[in-house]
Amino acid sequence: MQAARVEGYLATCLAGRGIPPRLQSAMEYSLLAGGKRLRPVLCLSTAGMTGLDPMSVMPFAAAIELIHTYSLIHDDLPAMDDDDLRRGRPSNHRQFDEATAILAGDGLLTDAFDLMASVGGGIPAGHVLAALREVSSAAGSSGMVGGQALDMDYTGRDDIDLAALRTMHAMKTGALIRCSCVAGALLGGAPASAVEQVAGYGAAIGAAFQIVDDILDETGDEAQLGKPVGSDVEQGKVTYPSLLGIERSRALAQEQADIAVTCLADFEGEDADFLRALAQYIVDRVS
Protein backbone atom coordinates (compact mmCIF):
# COMPACT_ATOMS: atom_id res chain seq x y z
CA MET A 1 0.00 0.00 0.00
CA GLN A 2 2.64 2.53 1.08
CA ALA A 3 5.11 0.98 -1.38
CA ALA A 4 2.66 1.71 -4.20
CA ARG A 5 2.42 5.34 -3.11
CA VAL A 6 6.21 5.57 -3.02
CA GLU A 7 6.29 4.09 -6.52
CA GLY A 8 3.85 6.73 -7.75
CA TYR A 9 5.86 9.53 -6.22
CA LEU A 10 9.15 8.23 -7.64
CA ALA A 11 7.62 8.03 -11.12
CA THR A 12 7.13 11.80 -11.26
CA CYS A 13 9.69 13.29 -8.87
CA LEU A 14 12.33 13.94 -11.56
CA ALA A 15 9.91 15.44 -14.09
CA GLY A 16 9.93 19.14 -14.92
CA ARG A 17 13.29 19.84 -13.27
CA GLY A 18 15.16 20.70 -16.47
CA ILE A 19 17.40 17.63 -16.39
CA PRO A 20 19.09 16.90 -19.76
CA PRO A 21 16.88 14.18 -21.33
CA ARG A 22 19.46 11.41 -21.67
CA LEU A 23 20.62 11.92 -18.09
CA GLN A 24 17.04 11.87 -16.82
CA SER A 25 16.39 8.65 -18.76
CA ALA A 26 19.40 7.03 -17.13
CA MET A 27 18.34 8.17 -13.66
CA GLU A 28 14.78 6.92 -14.15
CA TYR A 29 15.95 3.67 -15.76
CA SER A 30 17.42 2.60 -12.42
CA LEU A 31 15.07 4.48 -10.10
CA LEU A 32 11.98 2.91 -11.65
CA ALA A 33 13.35 -0.62 -12.02
CA GLY A 34 11.17 -1.96 -9.24
CA GLY A 35 12.33 -3.07 -5.86
CA LYS A 36 10.63 -3.33 -2.52
CA ARG A 37 11.02 0.36 -1.62
CA LEU A 38 11.98 -0.85 1.84
CA ARG A 39 13.77 2.31 2.93
CA PRO A 40 11.03 4.84 2.07
CA VAL A 41 8.40 2.54 3.57
CA LEU A 42 10.41 2.38 6.80
CA CYS A 43 10.68 6.17 6.90
CA LEU A 44 6.97 6.67 6.26
CA SER A 45 6.08 4.07 8.90
CA THR A 46 8.25 5.45 11.69
CA ALA A 47 7.01 8.95 10.86
CA GLY A 48 3.47 7.62 11.20
CA MET A 49 4.32 5.78 14.39
CA THR A 50 5.55 9.02 15.98
CA GLY A 51 2.43 10.97 15.11
CA LEU A 52 2.87 12.44 11.62
CA ASP A 53 0.69 11.86 8.60
CA PRO A 54 3.08 9.53 6.73
CA MET A 55 2.24 11.11 3.38
CA SER A 56 3.55 14.48 4.59
CA VAL A 57 7.11 13.13 4.60
CA MET A 58 6.95 11.46 1.16
CA PRO A 59 9.61 13.66 -0.54
CA PHE A 60 12.00 12.88 2.29
CA ALA A 61 11.23 9.15 2.29
CA ALA A 62 11.52 8.92 -1.49
CA ALA A 63 14.86 10.74 -1.36
CA ILE A 64 16.36 7.81 0.54
CA GLU A 65 15.39 5.53 -2.37
CA LEU A 66 17.24 7.89 -4.73
CA ILE A 67 20.33 7.45 -2.53
CA HIS A 68 19.89 3.67 -2.48
CA THR A 69 19.53 3.66 -6.28
CA TYR A 70 22.64 5.79 -6.83
CA SER A 71 24.63 3.36 -4.67
CA LEU A 72 23.52 0.40 -6.79
CA ILE A 73 24.48 2.19 -10.03
CA HIS A 74 27.96 3.07 -8.77
CA ASP A 75 28.48 -0.37 -7.15
CA ASP A 76 27.78 -2.05 -10.50
CA LEU A 77 30.41 0.01 -12.39
CA PRO A 78 33.29 -1.84 -14.08
CA ALA A 79 35.79 -0.38 -11.60
CA MET A 80 33.67 -1.65 -8.68
CA ASP A 81 31.70 -4.92 -8.76
CA ASP A 82 31.53 -4.93 -12.59
CA ASP A 83 27.98 -6.30 -12.70
CA ASP A 84 26.25 -6.55 -16.07
CA LEU A 85 22.83 -7.31 -14.60
CA ARG A 86 20.69 -5.63 -11.97
CA ARG A 87 17.15 -6.81 -11.25
CA GLY A 88 17.18 -8.92 -14.40
CA ARG A 89 18.01 -6.03 -16.71
CA PRO A 90 21.29 -4.60 -17.99
CA SER A 91 22.97 -2.52 -15.29
CA ASN A 92 22.97 1.24 -15.88
CA HIS A 93 26.40 1.48 -17.49
CA ARG A 94 25.54 -1.45 -19.80
CA GLN A 95 22.24 0.13 -20.85
CA PHE A 96 23.74 3.61 -21.28
CA ASP A 97 27.49 4.12 -20.92
CA GLU A 98 29.93 4.43 -18.06
CA ALA A 99 30.07 8.24 -17.98
CA THR A 100 26.30 8.49 -18.00
CA ALA A 101 26.04 5.91 -15.21
CA ILE A 102 28.50 7.82 -13.02
CA LEU A 103 26.57 11.05 -13.63
CA ALA A 104 23.17 9.40 -13.12
CA GLY A 105 24.41 8.27 -9.71
CA ASP A 106 25.83 11.69 -8.88
CA GLY A 107 22.56 13.30 -9.94
CA LEU A 108 20.38 10.97 -7.89
CA LEU A 109 22.53 11.50 -4.80
CA THR A 110 22.51 15.27 -5.08
CA ASP A 111 18.85 15.56 -6.03
CA ALA A 112 18.00 13.41 -3.01
CA PHE A 113 19.17 16.20 -0.72
CA ASP A 114 17.08 18.66 -2.70
CA LEU A 115 14.01 16.50 -2.12
CA MET A 116 14.80 16.12 1.58
CA ALA A 117 15.23 19.85 2.06
CA SER A 118 11.97 20.51 0.21
CA VAL A 119 9.76 18.48 2.55
CA GLY A 120 6.91 20.73 3.63
CA GLY A 121 3.78 19.75 5.47
CA GLY A 122 4.38 22.10 8.36
CA ILE A 123 7.33 20.06 9.65
CA PRO A 124 9.66 22.39 11.60
CA ALA A 125 12.89 23.21 9.73
CA GLY A 126 14.89 22.01 12.76
CA HIS A 127 13.34 18.54 12.49
CA VAL A 128 14.07 18.41 8.76
CA LEU A 129 17.70 19.41 9.31
CA ALA A 130 18.17 16.79 12.04
CA ALA A 131 16.71 14.08 9.80
CA LEU A 132 18.75 15.21 6.81
CA ARG A 133 21.91 15.10 8.87
CA GLU A 134 21.10 11.57 9.93
CA VAL A 135 20.85 10.55 6.28
CA SER A 136 23.98 12.38 5.14
CA SER A 137 25.94 10.81 7.95
CA ALA A 138 24.62 7.31 7.19
CA ALA A 139 25.22 7.62 3.45
CA GLY A 140 28.64 9.30 3.58
CA SER A 141 32.25 8.30 3.95
CA SER A 142 31.84 6.94 7.47
CA GLY A 143 28.64 5.11 6.45
CA MET A 144 27.55 3.60 3.15
CA VAL A 145 30.39 4.97 1.00
CA GLY A 146 32.94 3.88 3.60
CA GLY A 147 31.35 0.44 3.76
CA GLN A 148 31.64 0.03 0.00
CA ALA A 149 35.31 1.06 0.23
CA LEU A 150 35.85 -1.65 2.88
CA ASP A 151 33.92 -4.17 0.75
CA MET A 152 36.26 -3.52 -2.19
CA ASP A 153 39.22 -3.82 0.15
CA TYR A 154 37.99 -7.11 1.67
CA THR A 155 37.10 -8.80 -1.63
CA GLY A 156 39.44 -11.71 -2.36
CA ARG A 157 40.99 -11.67 1.12
CA ASP A 158 40.81 -14.66 3.46
CA ASP A 159 41.60 -12.88 6.73
CA ILE A 160 38.22 -11.18 7.25
CA ASP A 161 36.49 -12.33 10.43
CA LEU A 162 32.87 -12.00 11.55
CA ALA A 163 33.48 -8.75 13.45
CA ALA A 164 35.01 -7.09 10.40
CA LEU A 165 32.20 -8.40 8.19
CA ARG A 166 29.57 -7.04 10.60
CA THR A 167 31.19 -3.60 10.73
CA MET A 168 31.47 -3.47 6.96
CA HIS A 169 27.82 -4.41 6.48
CA ALA A 170 26.63 -2.08 9.24
CA MET A 171 28.24 0.71 7.23
CA LYS A 172 27.47 -0.47 3.70
CA THR A 173 23.82 -1.49 4.01
CA GLY A 174 22.85 -1.17 7.68
CA ALA A 175 23.41 2.55 8.06
CA LEU A 176 20.96 3.58 5.33
CA ILE A 177 18.25 1.20 6.60
CA ARG A 178 18.77 2.40 10.16
CA CYS A 179 18.67 6.06 9.16
CA SER A 180 15.47 5.51 7.17
CA CYS A 181 13.84 4.56 10.46
CA VAL A 182 15.50 7.28 12.52
CA ALA A 183 14.72 10.02 9.98
CA GLY A 184 10.99 9.32 10.18
CA ALA A 185 11.07 9.57 13.96
CA LEU A 186 13.11 12.79 13.87
CA LEU A 187 10.74 14.34 11.31
CA GLY A 188 7.93 13.44 13.71
CA GLY A 189 9.71 15.22 16.54
CA ALA A 190 9.91 12.05 18.65
CA PRO A 191 11.68 12.31 22.04
CA ALA A 192 15.26 11.05 22.30
CA SER A 193 14.26 7.79 24.01
CA ALA A 194 11.84 6.91 21.20
CA VAL A 195 14.42 7.82 18.56
CA GLU A 196 16.84 5.45 20.25
CA GLN A 197 14.33 2.57 20.19
CA VAL A 198 13.58 3.20 16.53
CA ALA A 199 17.33 3.28 15.84
CA GLY A 200 17.71 -0.09 17.56
CA TYR A 201 14.93 -1.51 15.41
CA GLY A 202 16.56 -0.13 12.27
CA ALA A 203 20.00 -1.46 13.10
CA ALA A 204 18.59 -4.94 13.80
CA ILE A 205 16.52 -5.25 10.62
CA GLY A 206 19.45 -3.84 8.66
CA ALA A 207 21.62 -6.67 9.96
CA ALA A 208 18.89 -9.26 9.33
CA PHE A 209 18.39 -7.93 5.81
CA GLN A 210 22.06 -8.30 4.92
CA ILE A 211 22.36 -11.81 6.32
CA VAL A 212 19.27 -12.83 4.35
CA ASP A 213 20.73 -11.23 1.23
CA ASP A 214 23.92 -13.24 1.62
CA ILE A 215 21.92 -16.45 2.12
CA LEU A 216 19.75 -15.78 -0.93
CA ASP A 217 22.86 -15.23 -3.04
CA GLU A 218 23.68 -18.90 -2.41
CA THR A 219 20.24 -20.50 -2.20
CA GLY A 220 17.94 -18.28 -4.30
CA ASP A 221 17.14 -18.69 -7.97
CA GLU A 222 18.22 -16.35 -10.72
CA ALA A 223 14.67 -15.10 -11.42
CA GLN A 224 14.25 -14.11 -7.77
CA LEU A 225 17.68 -12.44 -7.55
CA GLY A 226 17.73 -10.77 -10.95
CA LYS A 227 21.37 -11.82 -11.22
CA PRO A 228 23.29 -15.11 -11.34
CA VAL A 229 23.23 -17.23 -8.17
CA GLY A 230 26.53 -17.38 -6.29
CA SER A 231 27.92 -14.12 -7.69
CA ASP A 232 29.26 -13.10 -4.26
CA VAL A 233 31.35 -16.24 -3.95
CA GLU A 234 32.49 -15.94 -7.55
CA GLN A 235 33.69 -12.39 -6.87
CA GLY A 236 35.60 -13.57 -3.80
CA LYS A 237 33.28 -11.73 -1.37
CA VAL A 238 33.23 -12.70 2.27
CA THR A 239 29.62 -13.48 3.30
CA TYR A 240 27.76 -14.69 6.38
CA PRO A 241 27.24 -18.19 4.90
CA SER A 242 30.91 -18.38 3.91
CA LEU A 243 31.91 -17.71 7.52
CA LEU A 244 29.05 -19.39 9.44
CA GLY A 245 27.29 -21.74 7.04
CA ILE A 246 23.63 -21.44 6.02
CA GLU A 247 21.99 -22.72 9.19
CA ARG A 248 23.86 -20.51 11.65
CA SER A 249 23.35 -17.57 9.32
CA ARG A 250 19.59 -18.22 9.38
CA ALA A 251 19.61 -18.37 13.18
CA LEU A 252 21.54 -15.10 13.34
CA ALA A 253 19.01 -13.40 11.06
CA GLN A 254 16.13 -14.63 13.24
CA GLU A 255 17.94 -13.35 16.33
CA GLN A 256 18.20 -9.89 14.75
CA ALA A 257 14.50 -9.90 13.81
CA ASP A 258 13.62 -10.75 17.41
CA ILE A 259 15.77 -7.87 18.68
CA ALA A 260 14.00 -5.54 16.22
CA VAL A 261 10.58 -6.54 17.53
CA THR A 262 11.72 -6.06 21.13
CA CYS A 263 12.94 -2.52 20.38
CA LEU A 264 9.40 -1.49 19.40
CA ALA A 265 7.75 -2.89 22.55
CA ASP A 266 6.66 0.58 23.69
CA PHE A 267 4.86 1.44 20.45
CA GLU A 268 1.24 0.75 19.55
CA GLY A 269 -0.92 1.19 16.50
CA GLU A 270 -1.01 0.21 12.87
CA ASP A 271 2.45 1.45 11.88
CA ALA A 272 4.14 -0.27 14.83
CA ASP A 273 2.32 -3.51 14.02
CA PHE A 274 3.42 -3.24 10.41
CA LEU A 275 7.06 -2.66 11.39
CA ARG A 276 7.04 -5.68 13.73
CA ALA A 277 5.57 -7.86 11.00
CA LEU A 278 8.13 -6.53 8.53
CA ALA A 279 11.01 -7.65 10.73
CA GLN A 280 9.74 -11.24 10.62
CA TYR A 281 8.90 -11.02 6.91
CA ILE A 282 12.50 -10.19 6.08
CA VAL A 283 13.68 -13.39 7.75
CA ASP A 284 10.84 -15.52 6.36
CA ARG A 285 12.29 -15.04 2.87
CA VAL A 286 14.92 -17.62 3.76
CA SER A 287 13.12 -19.82 6.26
Add this chain to the structure above:
Amino acid sequence: MQAARVEGYLATCLAGRGIPPRLQSAMEYSLLAGGKRLRPVLCLSTAGMTGLDPMSVMPFAAAIELIHTYSLIHDDLPAMDDDDLRRGRPSNHRQFDEATAILAGDGLLTDAFDLMASVGGGIPAGHVLAALREVSSAAGSSGMVGGQALDMDYTGRDDIDLAALRTMHAMKTGALIRCSCVAGALLGGAPASAVEQVAGYGAAIGAAFQIVDDILDETGDEAQLGKPVGSDVEQGKVTYPSLLGIERSRALAQEQADIAVTCLADFEGEDADFLRALAQYIVDRVS
Protein backbone atom coordinates in the same frame (compact mmCIF):
# COMPACT_ATOMS: atom_id res chain seq x y z
CA MET B 1 43.03 35.95 4.37
CA GLN B 2 39.67 34.18 4.26
CA ALA B 3 41.13 31.64 1.84
CA ALA B 4 43.75 30.73 4.47
CA ARG B 5 41.03 30.20 7.06
CA VAL B 6 39.12 28.00 4.62
CA GLU B 7 42.34 26.04 4.03
CA GLY B 8 42.76 25.51 7.76
CA TYR B 9 39.21 24.33 8.16
CA LEU B 10 39.43 21.94 5.19
CA ALA B 11 42.61 20.41 6.61
CA THR B 12 40.76 19.08 9.65
CA CYS B 13 37.12 18.72 8.61
CA LEU B 14 37.41 15.02 7.66
CA ALA B 15 39.36 13.99 10.77
CA GLY B 16 37.80 11.90 13.51
CA ARG B 17 34.75 10.88 11.47
CA GLY B 18 35.59 7.19 11.28
CA ILE B 19 36.31 7.18 7.54
CA PRO B 20 38.27 4.10 6.39
CA PRO B 21 41.91 5.32 6.17
CA ARG B 22 42.56 4.71 2.49
CA LEU B 23 39.29 6.40 1.53
CA GLN B 24 40.07 9.38 3.76
CA SER B 25 43.54 9.66 2.18
CA ALA B 26 41.98 9.75 -1.27
CA MET B 27 39.44 12.38 -0.24
CA GLU B 28 42.10 14.58 1.36
CA TYR B 29 44.55 14.06 -1.51
CA SER B 30 42.21 16.03 -3.77
CA LEU B 31 40.60 18.28 -1.18
CA LEU B 32 43.95 19.58 0.05
CA ALA B 33 45.61 19.94 -3.36
CA GLY B 34 45.47 23.71 -3.23
CA GLY B 35 43.27 25.93 -5.33
CA LYS B 36 41.90 29.39 -4.83
CA ARG B 37 38.99 28.31 -2.61
CA LEU B 38 36.89 30.73 -4.64
CA ARG B 39 33.52 29.20 -3.77
CA PRO B 40 33.90 29.16 0.03
CA VAL B 41 35.37 32.66 -0.02
CA LEU B 42 32.35 33.88 -2.01
CA CYS B 43 29.98 32.28 0.51
CA LEU B 44 31.81 33.76 3.50
CA SER B 45 31.89 37.19 1.86
CA THR B 46 28.22 37.38 0.94
CA ALA B 47 27.32 36.10 4.42
CA GLY B 48 29.47 38.91 5.85
CA MET B 49 27.94 41.45 3.46
CA THR B 50 24.46 40.58 4.69
CA GLY B 51 25.32 40.96 8.35
CA LEU B 52 26.67 37.63 9.62
CA ASP B 53 30.04 36.94 11.16
CA PRO B 54 31.59 35.18 8.14
CA MET B 55 33.34 32.63 10.34
CA SER B 56 30.00 31.38 11.66
CA VAL B 57 29.17 29.89 8.25
CA MET B 58 32.56 28.19 7.70
CA PRO B 59 31.25 24.57 7.70
CA PHE B 60 28.70 25.54 5.08
CA ALA B 61 31.18 27.48 2.95
CA ALA B 62 33.77 24.69 3.15
CA ALA B 63 31.13 22.14 2.16
CA ILE B 64 30.84 23.82 -1.24
CA GLU B 65 34.57 23.20 -1.77
CA LEU B 66 33.99 19.51 -1.02
CA ILE B 67 31.36 19.48 -3.77
CA HIS B 68 33.69 21.29 -6.17
CA THR B 69 36.46 18.78 -5.37
CA TYR B 70 34.21 15.76 -5.92
CA SER B 71 33.21 17.13 -9.31
CA LEU B 72 36.86 17.44 -10.36
CA ILE B 73 37.62 13.85 -9.26
CA HIS B 74 34.69 12.41 -11.21
CA ASP B 75 35.32 14.64 -14.25
CA ASP B 76 38.89 13.32 -14.46
CA LEU B 77 37.82 9.64 -14.52
CA PRO B 78 38.74 7.52 -17.56
CA ALA B 79 35.07 7.28 -18.59
CA MET B 80 34.77 11.08 -18.48
CA ASP B 81 37.60 13.48 -19.47
CA ASP B 82 40.30 10.84 -18.78
CA ASP B 83 42.76 13.36 -17.31
CA ASP B 84 45.98 12.03 -15.80
CA LEU B 85 46.94 15.34 -14.22
CA ARG B 86 45.14 17.78 -11.94
CA ARG B 87 46.92 20.80 -10.50
CA GLY B 88 50.26 19.38 -11.57
CA ARG B 89 49.82 16.08 -9.72
CA PRO B 90 48.40 12.72 -10.75
CA SER B 91 44.61 12.86 -10.80
CA ASN B 92 42.85 10.93 -8.03
CA HIS B 93 42.28 7.71 -9.98
CA ARG B 94 45.92 7.72 -11.13
CA GLN B 95 47.22 8.23 -7.59
CA PHE B 96 44.84 5.66 -6.06
CA ASP B 97 42.61 3.57 -8.32
CA GLU B 98 39.38 4.07 -10.18
CA ALA B 99 37.07 2.53 -7.58
CA THR B 100 38.64 4.60 -4.82
CA ALA B 101 38.34 7.77 -6.89
CA ILE B 102 34.64 7.15 -7.54
CA LEU B 103 34.06 6.53 -3.82
CA ALA B 104 36.19 9.51 -2.75
CA GLY B 105 33.95 11.69 -4.91
CA ASP B 106 30.78 10.09 -3.58
CA GLY B 107 32.05 10.56 -0.03
CA LEU B 108 32.99 14.22 -0.50
CA LEU B 109 29.59 14.98 -2.06
CA THR B 110 27.63 13.27 0.70
CA ASP B 111 29.76 14.59 3.56
CA ALA B 112 29.31 18.09 2.15
CA PHE B 113 25.62 17.93 3.01
CA ASP B 114 26.50 16.73 6.48
CA LEU B 115 28.72 19.78 6.95
CA MET B 116 26.06 22.12 5.59
CA ALA B 117 23.39 20.72 7.89
CA SER B 118 25.75 21.02 10.86
CA VAL B 119 26.30 24.76 10.59
CA GLY B 120 25.54 26.26 13.97
CA GLY B 121 26.26 29.79 15.13
CA GLY B 122 22.66 30.55 15.96
CA ILE B 123 21.63 30.61 12.31
CA PRO B 124 17.91 29.73 12.09
CA ALA B 125 17.27 26.22 10.72
CA GLY B 126 14.99 27.70 8.06
CA HIS B 127 17.86 29.79 6.69
CA VAL B 128 20.16 26.76 6.66
CA LEU B 129 17.58 24.67 4.80
CA ALA B 130 17.01 27.40 2.20
CA ALA B 131 20.75 27.73 1.60
CA LEU B 132 21.23 23.96 1.46
CA ARG B 133 18.46 23.66 -1.09
CA GLU B 134 20.13 26.32 -3.23
CA VAL B 135 23.32 24.25 -3.21
CA SER B 136 21.64 20.90 -3.90
CA SER B 137 19.74 22.41 -6.78
CA ALA B 138 22.85 24.04 -8.25
CA ALA B 139 24.96 20.89 -7.89
CA GLY B 140 22.37 18.34 -9.04
CA SER B 141 21.06 16.95 -12.29
CA SER B 142 19.62 20.25 -13.49
CA GLY B 143 22.79 22.08 -12.46
CA MET B 144 26.41 20.94 -12.30
CA VAL B 145 25.82 17.24 -12.96
CA GLY B 146 23.51 18.07 -15.86
CA GLY B 147 26.10 20.48 -17.25
CA GLN B 148 28.77 17.78 -17.18
CA ALA B 149 26.37 15.43 -19.00
CA LEU B 150 25.86 18.09 -21.70
CA ASP B 151 29.63 18.70 -21.87
CA MET B 152 30.21 14.99 -22.56
CA ASP B 153 27.45 15.10 -25.15
CA TYR B 154 28.85 18.20 -26.89
CA THR B 155 32.48 17.03 -27.02
CA GLY B 156 33.58 16.33 -30.57
CA ARG B 157 30.50 17.91 -32.13
CA ASP B 158 30.71 20.89 -34.50
CA ASP B 159 27.10 22.07 -34.25
CA ILE B 160 27.29 23.70 -30.80
CA ASP B 161 26.56 27.42 -30.90
CA LEU B 162 27.24 30.17 -28.36
CA ALA B 163 23.80 29.88 -26.74
CA ALA B 164 24.25 26.14 -26.14
CA LEU B 165 27.78 26.69 -24.80
CA ARG B 166 26.53 29.38 -22.42
CA THR B 167 23.74 27.17 -21.09
CA MET B 168 26.11 24.26 -20.61
CA HIS B 169 28.63 26.38 -18.71
CA ALA B 170 25.93 28.13 -16.66
CA MET B 171 24.98 24.64 -15.45
CA LYS B 172 28.41 23.03 -15.23
CA THR B 173 30.44 25.76 -13.52
CA GLY B 174 28.18 28.80 -13.19
CA ALA B 175 25.53 27.26 -10.95
CA LEU B 176 27.91 26.31 -8.14
CA ILE B 177 29.64 29.71 -8.18
CA ARG B 178 26.28 31.48 -8.21
CA CYS B 179 24.90 29.36 -5.37
CA SER B 180 28.02 29.98 -3.28
CA CYS B 181 27.06 33.67 -3.33
CA VAL B 182 23.34 33.09 -2.83
CA ALA B 183 23.84 30.62 0.03
CA GLY B 184 25.78 33.19 2.06
CA ALA B 185 23.02 35.74 1.60
CA LEU B 186 20.32 33.21 2.54
CA LEU B 187 22.25 32.14 5.64
CA GLY B 188 22.39 35.82 6.56
CA GLY B 189 18.64 36.11 6.17
CA ALA B 190 18.92 38.76 3.46
CA PRO B 191 15.66 40.07 1.94
CA ALA B 192 14.60 38.71 -1.47
CA SER B 193 15.74 41.81 -3.35
CA ALA B 194 19.26 41.54 -1.91
CA VAL B 195 19.39 37.79 -2.63
CA GLU B 196 18.50 38.58 -6.23
CA GLN B 197 21.31 41.14 -6.55
CA VAL B 198 23.80 38.70 -5.05
CA ALA B 199 22.54 36.01 -7.45
CA GLY B 200 23.11 38.38 -10.37
CA TYR B 201 26.66 38.99 -9.16
CA GLY B 202 27.30 35.27 -8.82
CA ALA B 203 25.93 34.42 -12.26
CA ALA B 204 28.09 37.13 -13.87
CA ILE B 205 31.36 36.17 -12.19
CA GLY B 206 30.58 32.51 -12.91
CA ALA B 207 30.33 33.33 -16.60
CA ALA B 208 33.49 35.49 -16.49
CA PHE B 209 35.36 32.73 -14.68
CA GLN B 210 34.54 30.13 -17.33
CA ILE B 211 35.45 32.37 -20.24
CA VAL B 212 38.79 33.15 -18.57
CA ASP B 213 39.34 29.44 -17.97
CA ASP B 214 38.79 28.70 -21.64
CA ILE B 215 41.18 31.49 -22.65
CA LEU B 216 43.86 30.28 -20.22
CA ASP B 217 43.58 26.77 -21.65
CA GLU B 218 44.89 28.23 -24.93
CA THR B 219 47.22 31.00 -23.75
CA GLY B 220 48.41 29.93 -20.29
CA ASP B 221 51.48 27.89 -19.47
CA GLU B 222 51.54 24.38 -18.15
CA ALA B 223 52.91 25.40 -14.74
CA GLN B 224 50.03 27.87 -14.26
CA LEU B 225 47.39 25.40 -15.46
CA GLY B 226 48.72 22.26 -13.80
CA LYS B 227 47.89 20.40 -17.00
CA PRO B 228 48.97 20.53 -20.67
CA VAL B 229 48.05 23.70 -22.60
CA GLY B 230 45.39 23.20 -25.26
CA SER B 231 43.82 20.11 -23.67
CA ASP B 232 40.29 21.39 -24.34
CA VAL B 233 40.94 21.65 -28.07
CA GLU B 234 42.71 18.30 -28.11
CA GLN B 235 39.67 16.68 -26.50
CA GLY B 236 37.37 18.26 -29.10
CA LYS B 237 35.71 20.58 -26.54
CA VAL B 238 33.83 23.62 -27.74
CA THR B 239 35.22 26.72 -25.97
CA TYR B 240 34.65 30.48 -26.01
CA PRO B 241 37.90 31.11 -27.95
CA SER B 242 37.03 28.38 -30.45
CA LEU B 243 33.71 30.11 -31.18
CA LEU B 244 34.66 33.79 -30.73
CA GLY B 245 38.46 34.07 -30.86
CA ILE B 246 40.62 35.29 -27.97
CA GLU B 247 39.94 39.02 -28.25
CA ARG B 248 36.13 38.79 -28.33
CA SER B 249 36.27 36.26 -25.51
CA ARG B 250 38.30 38.72 -23.40
CA ALA B 251 35.76 41.47 -24.08
CA LEU B 252 32.92 39.18 -23.09
CA ALA B 253 34.64 38.31 -19.80
CA GLN B 254 35.14 42.02 -19.03
CA GLU B 255 31.47 42.67 -19.80
CA GLN B 256 30.45 40.02 -17.28
CA ALA B 257 32.77 41.46 -14.61
CA ASP B 258 31.19 44.88 -15.16
CA ILE B 259 27.71 43.39 -14.76
CA ALA B 260 28.83 41.73 -11.53
CA VAL B 261 30.06 45.02 -10.09
CA THR B 262 26.81 46.75 -11.07
CA CYS B 263 24.75 44.09 -9.26
CA LEU B 264 26.42 45.02 -5.97
CA ALA B 265 25.81 48.79 -6.31
CA ASP B 266 23.52 48.85 -3.25
CA PHE B 267 26.04 47.19 -0.92
CA GLU B 268 28.68 48.91 1.19
CA GLY B 269 31.51 47.82 3.45
CA GLU B 270 34.59 45.65 3.34
CA ASP B 271 32.99 42.46 2.00
CA ALA B 272 31.20 44.28 -0.82
CA ASP B 273 34.44 46.05 -1.77
CA PHE B 274 36.25 42.73 -1.79
CA LEU B 275 33.62 41.10 -4.00
CA ARG B 276 33.74 43.99 -6.48
CA ALA B 277 37.55 43.77 -6.63
CA LEU B 278 37.32 39.99 -7.06
CA ALA B 279 35.15 40.37 -10.16
CA GLN B 280 37.86 42.44 -11.84
CA TYR B 281 40.65 40.19 -10.54
CA ILE B 282 39.12 37.20 -12.31
CA VAL B 283 39.28 39.00 -15.64
CA ASP B 284 42.74 40.49 -15.02
CA ARG B 285 44.21 36.97 -15.14
CA VAL B 286 43.90 37.12 -18.93
CA SER B 287 44.30 40.83 -19.65
